Amino acid sequence: MRGQAWALRSLTQAAYIAPDDHPLKGYFNKIVDNNLDWYNTTFVAGNTNQLGFIDNSGFAAVAYTGPGGPKTGMSPWQDDFFTSSIGQAHELGFTKSKTLLDWKARFPVGRxxxxxxxxxxxxxxxxxxxxxxxxxxxxxxxxxxxxxxxxPDNSDLVNSTGQRYVDQPCASQLQANWRTQLEIDKRSGRTPWLAGEMTGYASSAEGFPANMQPAVAMAASTGIPNARAAWDVFAKRTIKPDYGQRPQFAIVPR
Known part of the structure; x- marks a missing residue:
């Protein structure tokens, strides 16, 4: 999935930056146009899923093994790279990307x-x-x-207290305590979880929440329902990276 994201990003950047009188300007614009036509036809018009993620309609994006078995899961962080690339295409003036961006924005906004x-x-x-x-x-x-x-066997996810993870109030201290107890059960040595701390290395400038940030920022400008609310939730999270040395994902809405 990230390969599609980076390829599209490079194509749109090349088409944008090429001088208007350069012989390859038209070529790059056409390649971008072809890609946007394909994604819009395949996913937006095709309405392949309600959540707004790139699925197996194009490539084998749903390739992860989850509790339900093989090929039931996908990688949101890689899909977020694609959303941010589409968002950049829209900012660079490729108007066909707006329809795809609106569809893709459902995914980070919904999460x-x-x-x-x-x-x-x-x-x-x-x-x-x-x-x-x-x-x-x-x-x-x-x-x-x-x-x-x-x-992993698709049974309820519980820790040594017998309580289910999905029963813990979202972003609460009870949820953080449940996670901390699971770390103790696994003898991971991890520091206690904090209420509202996102999963996926929340303090890392290269963690999965950091990967998500450009996608949420781009989604916030779409005007789709709850897009700005999603950014507000994300911006108020408990633990954030220090982007002082690694600012590549330090992207905010315009």
Whole structure:
């Protein structure tokens, strides 16, 4: 998925930066145009899933093994790279990208604002998007969250207290305590979790929440429902990276 993101980013940058009288200007513009036509036709017009992620309609993006078995999960952080690349294409003036950006923005926005999905897990490494390899994609973020946070054998995810993770109030101290207890159970040696601390190396400038930031920033400018609210949730999270030395993901809405 990230390969598609970086390829599209490079193509749009090349088309944008080439001088108007350069012989390759028209070529790069055409290649960008062809790509946007394909993505819009395949995913937006095709309405391949309700959540707004790039799925197997193009390439094998749903390739991760989740609690439901092989090829039930995908990588939100890689998909976020694609959303940010589409957002940059729109900012560079490629108007066909707006339809695709609006569709793609559903995914980061939903992981921060959708009912039944705890935003603390918005940047989870792998997200289950279907129950089994043969099942259709989930139609709600709540389904995806519930399916993801289960034990590897697809049983309830519990710690040594016997309490289920999905029963803990989102972003609460109770949720943080549950996670801390699980770390103790695993003898990981990790410091205690804080209430509202996102999963995925929240303090790292290269962690999964950092990867998510450009996608949320680009989504915030789309005007789709809850887009600005999603940025507000993300901006108020407890633990944030220090981008002083590694600012590559320090992107905010315009």
């Amino acid at each position: 921060l604002t959708a009912p039944g999905y705890c935003w603390v897990d918005g940047a989870v490494y792998a997200l289950s998007v279907r129950a089994t390899e043969a099942s259709p994609y989930f139609t709600s973020f709540a389904q995806a969250w519930q399916a993801t946070f289960r034990a």
